Amino acid sequence: MDTKNCFHCGLTVKVNEEIIFDEKSFCCNGCKTVYEIFNANGLSCYYDFENAPGATPQDIKGKYDFLDNETIVTKLLDFEEDTTQIVTLYIPHIHCSSCIWILENLNQLQEGVSSSQVNFSKKNVRIVYNPEQITLKTLVHLLSSIGYEPYISLENYEVKKKGISRELTYKLGVAFFCFGNVMLLSFPEYFDVDEFWLDKYKGFFRWLIFALSLPSFLYAASGYYVSAYKSIRSGMLNIDVPIALGLIVMFIRSTVDIVFGFGQGFFDTLTGLVFFMLLGRLFQQKTYNFLSFERDFKSYFPIAVTKITPSKQEVSCPVYDVKAGDRLLIRNQELIPVDGILISAETAIDYSFVTGEAIPISKKSGDKIYAGGRQTGKVIEMEVLTSVSQSYLTQLWSNDVFTKKDTENYKTLTDTISKYFTPAILTLAIATFVYWLFIDVNTAFTVFTAILIVACPCALALSAPFTLGNVLRIMGKRKFYLKNATVIEQMAKIDTLVFDKTGTITTNKKSDITYEGVVLTEEEIGVLKNLLRGSNHPLSRRLYEFLPACNVVNTTDFKEVTGQGIMGKIGEYTVKIGSAYFVEQDLPPSFQTNVHIAINGQYKGKYIFNNQYRNGLASLFKTLSKNYKLKILSGDNEGEREALQELLPKGTTLSFNQKPEQKLAFIEQLQKQGSNVMMIGDGLNDAGALAQSNVGIAISENVNVFSPACDGILDASQFSNLNYFLSYAKKATKTIKMSFGLSLLYNVIGLSFAVAGKLSPLAAAILMPLSTITIVSFVTITSNYYAKTIKKSV
Template sequence: MDTKNCFHCGLNIDVKEEIIFDEKSFCCNGCKTVYEIFSTNGLSCYYDFENAPGATPQDIKGKYDFLDNEAIAAKLLDFKEEDTHIATLYIPHIHCSSCIWILENLNQLQEGVSSSQVNFSKKKVRIVFNPNQITLKAIVHVLSSIGYEPYISLENYEGKKKDVNRELTYKLGVAFFCFGNVMLLSFPEYFDVDDFWLDKYKGFFRWLIFGLSLPSFLYAASGYYVSAWKSIRSGMLNIDVPIALGLIVMFIRSTVDIVFGYGQGFFDSLTGLVFFMLLGRLFQQKTYNFLSFERDFKSYFPIAVTKITADKEEVSCPVYDIEKGDRLLIRNQELIPVDGILISEETAIDYSFVTGEAIPISKKSGDKIFAGGRQTGKVIEMEVLSSVSQSYLTQLWSNDVFAKKDNHTYKTLTDTISRYFTPAILTLAIATFLYWIFIDVNTAFTVFTAVLIVACPCALALSAPFTLGNVLRIMGKRKLYLKNATVIEQMAKIDTLVFDKTGTITTNKKSLIVFEGSPLNDMEFIALKNLLRGSNHPLSRRLYDFLPAQSIILVHDFEEITGQGIQGRVGDYFIKIGSAHFVGQDLAPSFQTNVHIAINGSYKGKYVFNNQYREGLETLFETLSKNYKLKILSGDNEGEREALTKLLPIGTELIFNQKPEDKLVFIENLQQQGSNVMMIGDGLNDAGALAQSDVGISISENVNVFSPACDGILDAGEFSNLSYFLDYSKKAVKTIKMSFALSLLYNAVGLSFAVAGKLSPLAAAILMPLSTITIVSFVTVTSNYYAKKCKKAV
């Protein structure tokens, strides 16, 4: 019976049941309808990414009626506000680039969907939509109608189930079974047994070997063919191309040998090759897990939040220690780490990190507030509804939508080398084959396959990920938490370090603060303390900790003006705290760090801060000055110039009276001069400069000033070890280069034997995982060695 393939889903269709539309064949009205939808909405290029990428839409009438229940639908939402809902749905059918393309273009297909983002490895799509225009149930129906029906199980969303992918294990088991039996059946051929074997059963056993090799060739090795084919279609050759080509050539050659009686072929080598390659891949997977390459942020993520105890004390605690029912204090510009209920009278929440919309949303007492929002305004209290989701904060920090700069243009060492490696190997293999074909046909095929396998750049491709993965883990243990592995390579290129002063090279202390001016009465002290309670600025925190404990009074009209100060109304007092200009004073320049106070328009005086610089600052700058240009930016006046000049190495540039926008422009100017700049700031007033710099590091004290603008967060206690981290990043890149050299040396030696016809495909298959093990062991041991060696040098 004649059959055709459906243009949408690729399934075979009987010509009698064929549906013709737009000169294309479809297996059912569902596939035809999906095609019509895509064509009508200008999305027909969906089919350009891959032939028949779709799935047949299923009949789901009534299946998702339970989503009409708002309580049930709410469990599927990550975020819920008046005009914006966010849901993450698991879609099993996601399998190729066309799936990603159509799912990330849902906003063109359906009104009310603002954006959608696919996590390909987890087969999930994060959909932002307007509930006033479309419901979650309608979105599920739209997805189902185009062949991407989501799998919804509330148990999964409550964390009761965790899917484990055992496909690699199954394939390895099949490959081992085939390899063992093919080797066993090949023994008579190896020993060339006469009589019984040659006369009666040779043909039978050869075809049995052929049959046993099929599961290994077709199933166990299928991942290599799929990866290679997609790589070829995309126009970028990956490391699976030579492997897949070698397997196919070996299979065809072996089949020809058996069919025409030339010999037993290379099925023993073929099945052995597949087994050892999968064994190497399993080793890679297990080693990734051992190195915690995916970084468990619950172990060490340095975001703390202020918890109010039963005794009304305010204590700082890690976010992952927060439990349901706890009461939290959230200051101005702090990130809300958990979902909860607002207890305070009112506030405004900036959800730009979550939704991309920068307009703050007003909240009143009793309203639900969601993790990821930044509190703007006076200090608030909230009650926790659920424990913190560290994975959510990690996703927020790594979210490309709100990334500060385009790292996609950055070319890593692996990108640079692998771009030319695979084409070079294919060229060499073909040239060698053409040379040997005129000498010995059997040797030509053997050499061709051996070259492709022995030169497989697996070890080369693993060098950087394993090195950087291990370095990320080690840096995390030592309290520098980087956003991704690329930052390490960027750190290694830094030649200029720019430091913020207040809160970065200075530390928060409760002493060495002196008040100069008219004495404040008890009520003014209470009002001052309560206004300071809402600010996260380093000077505000120092002064708040310095002042004695006072009763808590509600603050109205709180406002924090970046680079100037804070103001608000507490009872009968309107207080302004900040620079002299901010409080309305035209005072002569002061050579001290101070904070001025005005109450009800009357100037009261100032608090003078005798800055306490971080321990080890002088030694750190002396070490850094040998390899880097050092610069300090400060929003304060020049009162600290003399002290800093004595403390820091000659040549350290000091720039004062810098507003946040001035710091950003300063970084831009350095980059235009060709400098690779690392900015080290407190993450609050320095967000713009951190975002502009090549690498931005935020110093974390014990307050929640987390910002996605930075590339890394450094625990304040490890500030003196900054030179260690910079030196270690260079050693990491050196380790990668050494492992590249080792891998290329292995390839050169292996290729010399393969080209000469002295290396069998099976031997090459055994050497390939051995080289992988060697490289992974080398980079792990070397990066651990440098971690200890660099530490001693600090």
């Protein structure tokens, strides 16, 4: 009977059972309805990505009625406010570019959906929507109606360590069983046993071998076929295409041999090939999971939070030591690290870190506040509901909202090389096959299969991920935390380093502070300290620590003007602390770092800061000047110019009185001149410059502040080792190139034997996982070696 393919999902449907709509065939009303939805909303170009890209919608009547329960919905949500809710759903059916396209265009299908982002590798979609316009249940029904039914289980919302896939384990077991039995049954053929074997049982055992090879060929190796099929459909050839082709050719050739009595075929080689390839994949996955484990649980953000003890003392503690029931102090511009309840009277929370929306949301005492929000305004207190979720903070840091354009367009070394690898191998295999056909047909098939297997670029593809993964882990142990592995390759290309001054090359922990002006009363000093309590600027923190202890008093109308100062009301006092311009004083230029004070409109005086530079600054800059152009940008006046000129190498550019927007423009101008720029700042006034630079590094001391646009966070204690990290990034890139060379050398040698017909497919299959183990061992040992040797030279 004639059949057609469904226009939406591609399933085969009998002609007399098809549903015709708009001159197109559909297998069911569900697929027809999805097509109508897309067509009505101007999304019919969905079908331009590939033929039949969709999925058959599932019948889910009543299945998600539990989403009417607000308590359950609250547990599923990542974020919840009056007009904004965010949920991350696992969509098992995500499989191609068209899936990504339609899921990221949900806002065109449903009013109330603001945005949606797909994580293809995790098969997740993160959806931001307005609960006043659409419920989570309606959203789930929408996804199901277009063929992307989510998998929802409350048990899965606790972060768990991923282990080895059960399916891979089952496939490996089946492959081993088939391989072992096929080899055993092949012994009579190997030893050319005649008489009893030849007369009665040769045919039986050959067909038994054929039967035993089927589970291995059809089930154990199925992942390679599916991957290759999807790769071909998408128009991009991945590394599984030659493997799948080699397996299919070997199976067909072996079946023909048995049917026509030419021999027992290559089923022993086929089953062995599948087993050793899966063994190599198991090794890869175990190694990858180990690196992921190290990354997930060791690379904590080096930020601290201020915890209020039962005795009302304010102590700094690591973010990952926070637990439910603790009371935290959150200053202006600090990140809220955990979910909690607001204790203070009121505040405004900027959730742009989470939602991308920059309008602060007002909160009152007793309201729930979510991790990832940035507190704006006077200092607040909160009670912790849940302990810190490192995975959630990492997710926020890696939010696509803050992905740089240059990172999106950046091509890694692996991308550049692998683009041409698979087509070249297929061309070589076919050309060699044709050549051997004119010499020996049997050898032609053997050579063709051996080339496809021995040239598997697994080792090539693993070189960069395992090198960079290990480097990320080692840097993390040394308190330098990078957003992703791509940053390492970008660091290796840096030629210009730009440093902020205050809080970056100067330390917040050491200061020589003096006061000049009208003598302040004890009450006025207490007022100053209470106002400074809400600010995170390095000078504010140093002055706060310098002033004597006092009683905590509530601040009203707190405001911090970036790059200028802070102001607020405390009781009968209206206080301004900052630059001379900020306190409305026309004072002559000063060559010192000053913080001016005005109380109730009267200028009181200034605190003079004799900056304490970080230990090892002079030697660090001397070392860096050999390989990099050095620039200093400061929002302060030129009072430190002479001291810095004596301390830093000749040729270091010094620029003072730089506003945040001027710092950004300075970076942009350097890039226009062809420089690859790394900006190192404290993450406060430098957010724009950090985002503009090729690599932005935020220095973290004992404050809960970092920029979402930064590429890395460096613990202040490791500042003197900056050259070590830059050198290590270059060595990491060198390691990748060496491993590429080693992998290509392996391929060249293996191919030379395969083309000459001197390498069997089974031998190629054994060599493949061995090459993977060799490469992974090489990059691990080399990167660890460089980590130790560079450290000694710094």
